[in-house]
Amino acid sequence: MGLPMVGRLVSDGHDVHALARNDETRSAVESAGAHPVSDIAGIGEGADIVAVCVFTDAQVRQVCLEDGVLARMPRGSVLVVHTTISPRSIETLTAEAEPFGISVVDAAVSGGPHDIAAGALTLFVGGPDDAVAAVTPVLKSYGDPVIHVGESGSGQRVKLVNNALFAAEIGLMAEAAELGRRLGLDEKALFEALPHASSSCKVMGNIAMRGSVAEFRSAVGEFLSKDVAVVRATVAELGADLGVLDIAIDARR
Known part of the structure; x- marks a missing residue:
């Protein structure tokens, strides 16, 4: 960088x-x-x-x-x-x-x-x-x-929210890939199609370029895991947690 x-x-x-x-x-x-x-x-x-x-x-x-x-x-x-x-x-x-x-x-x-x-x-x-x-x-x-x-500190707070949501979206994409497999769909074909539909998001487009959720997770995992740890620690200091975002972040890991 x-x-x-x-x-x-x-x-x-x-x-x-x-x-x-x-x-x-x-x-x-x-x-x-x-x-x-x-x-x-x-x-x-x-x-x-x-x-x-x-x-x-x-x-x-x-x-x-x-x-x-x-x-x-x-x-x-x-x-x-x-x-x-x-x-x-x-x-x-x-x-x-x-x-x-x-x-x-x-x-x-x-x-x-x-x-x-x-x-x-x-x-x-x-x-x-x-x-x-x-x-x-x-x-x-x-x-x-x-x-x-x-x-x-506000820039950091916005970034932490962004990356918590980013990690959660990857988890949701992993669940979507699993649903696709159950329906008999090839993961690569699924994520080539979905970016053109109403469910599209930036994470989905990045996954499509990599070919799978696993490949994209591997590419961003080191920095994203670090940032998720920071946001979890920051929220814990307030006596709270990430709620449903935490569930999505850990999906299909």
Whole structure:
């Protein structure tokens, strides 16, 4: 996800510095027209915006807090978090950033590298109006639409709802495939036909391209399982659960 973001930012004329921990990454960053940085703590020095696009909640905390990125960003700059994490972590980052005069914007993403390359990544953005306004022109290098959904943490909350529903839809498609088998239908043929009907949804179209629910689950399973765990933990903190979404998520697993 990060490398095509770098490429889009460079093509839009931005001065981009990207972390490169090894020779392969350094070469890729240089080929994209950006400046490789080997010291993670120095990645934010002199930056107007620092964008974090790693995999887990723990990695975001490590990069921003333990590795010192936040502490070395200049006053008035903005930290943008693309990783899907707990809204509580955004609250923690915001509290840590405030003494440094740094704003935190959560900009959770929906889409993949192909969407970034096309400048069509969906971004759910949470944060103060002024900070969001400052980063939006940069985010539009690879994001369209860029949707400001509320205060800090709101982008993560929208993304968690999205991915809970996304996972539930995959479960429903698994049940539909089983119904098709009982009716004597080939799964591939079923999902080639259904995207043209009233039951169509984006998940169904993706399954049709892969040929089966199992193939699509295999392709998205790692990141989706992580995000479902985050939304379940977040809702559990409120003393609740996902209700019928939980039943659908676990269907035919």
